[in-house]
Amino acid sequence: MQVNETLSEGLKHEFQISIPAAEIDAKVNERLAGMKDKVRLNGFRPGKVPVAHLKKVYGKSVAAETLEETIRETNQKIFTDRGFRLANEAKVTMPTDQAEIEGILDGKKDLTYSVAIEVVPPIMLADFKTFKVEKLVADVTDAEVDDAIKRIADQNRPYSPKGEGAKAENGDRVTLAFKGTIDGEAFEGGSGENIPLVLGSNSFIPGFEDQLTGIGVGETRVVKVPFPKNYGAAHLAGKDAEFETTATLIEAPQDATIDDEFAKTLGVESLDKLKEAMRERLTQEYAGATRQKLKRELLDRLDETHKFDPPESLVNDEFDLMWKSIHAEMESAGKTFADEDTTEDEAKTEYRKIADRRVRLGLVLSEIGDKNKITVTDDEVSRAVIERARQMPGREKEVWDYYRSNPGAVAQLRAPIFEDKVVDFILELAEVSEKKVSREELFKEEDDKAAA
Structure with missing residues (x-):
């Protein structure tokens, strides 16, 4: 040979x-x-x-x-x-x-x-003991618990009929009967009876609710609106429609009383128990945000300390996936690159940088896992499948069968578990300092385009 x-x-x-x-x-x-x-x-x-x-x-x-x-x-x-x-x-x-x-x-x-x-280039791993990362943590305050419960109360507040001759205002709940037509022809799903709509909720297609402001009980208006270009039903997308709309009832929102009785309507025995449950939920939410911030900072450190040219084919594959997703999202939203204050060429340059980062970090994480014998067990994958199944009540068997017969889907579950285990491994070696911050700072939005 x-x-x-x-x-x-x-x-x-x-x-x-x-x-x-x-x-x-x-x-x-x-x-x-x-x-x-x-x-x-x-x-x-x-x-x-x-x-x-x-x-x-x-x-x-x-x-x-x-x-x-x-x-x-x-x-x-x-x-x-x-x-x-x-x-x-x-x-x-x-x-x-x-x-x-x-x-x-x-x-x-x-x-x-x-x-x-x-081939994958040789990767010289950094000394993770030299890493210094800051862990942002926020305590859940009583005021934040009260605010969260008030938001729930606002979403579940009662409505009462407005007086005779009253007109609908923003925030009112209007019960409607309507018949929709396109080019004079009725279309499937375009009619309804006794349909409640809170004005300002943006529940209907854009422009519909605005034309109902000031309507009275028994009044009929012809609402003219175009279906969005990205509307889910392709046969209606982008078409102009008219809805003959009659208001049969107008109700004004009432303040909800937050007490033990209100808690019971949510399936909790008392207001104190509702506050405990809300504090626990917020604590978990804050912990998730803390983890994401810490992980982002650690990935940034890995990015800074591992500069090399990744395989071009892998970068191309990653970029192609991202670019297809971006085009699909923009088409669905009816947006152009000009709407995003950029050009297609500039966007391609930016997203290719992101693809490069993602591939490099993926290779670095894989190298760390290989060198330190970090693996994902079948039990860990099974627990992840069970968690997915719990998120779809009544369809548990369907979810389980899907993952059992779809190795690619299982690999998608395994990847983030592996990544988190590698991140935890590095954090055990790194110097992690804790910093108390406010809720606003913890949840402050950052440019997430470079997220791995």
């Missing part, structure tokens, strides 16, 4: 490999000999079929299998001997001339093929 490296540019390598016909033929004969005791052919006793006859009957199919196995083993040896860690699947280029292919399968011609690969 001869191996010649024909390309070595950065992380890209190509090889031309030549395997003698005699070597391949010997492997084919060996496989055929192993078939003697298994094959049953008319006219031959079990185990007595000559290899030459087997070769006539099965030669080409066995040769094809042998070639596939030989190429796989040869490539693996080339990569292992050179210490290569492949970034993606090797690209093998085989002969295309039919006569040459027949000669190789018949054992009369040497096999010559090429293989192109891109």
